[in-house]
Amino acid sequence: xxxxxxxxxxxxxxxxxxxxxxxxxxxxxxxxxxxxxxxxxxxxxxxxxxxxxxxxxxxxxx
Numbered sequence: 001x002x003x004x005x006x007x008x009x010x011x012x013x014x015x016x017x018x019x020x021x022x023x024x025x026x027x028x029x030x031x032x033x034x035x036x037x038x039x040x041x042x043x044x045x046x047x048x049x050x051x052x053x054x055x056x057x058x059x060x061x062x
Contacts, residue, residue, distance in 0.1 A: 001041075005043075009027065
């Protein structure tokens with residue numbers, strides 16, 4: 001994930017910052033508690049494609 005791109009991307013739901021979870025190929029929004037997948041190096045920023053985070057994943061991101 002390009003760091004400059006990450007600085008530009010925000011959560012489409014809350015417009016908050018995203019964290020890159022490299023190990024899972026996801027962009028995580030801690031505020032909404034969802035993770036957006038990255039497929040073929042392209043972030044899929046559609047709310048319907050996001051997955052809800054488990055409680056232990058949320059605490060690990062903050």
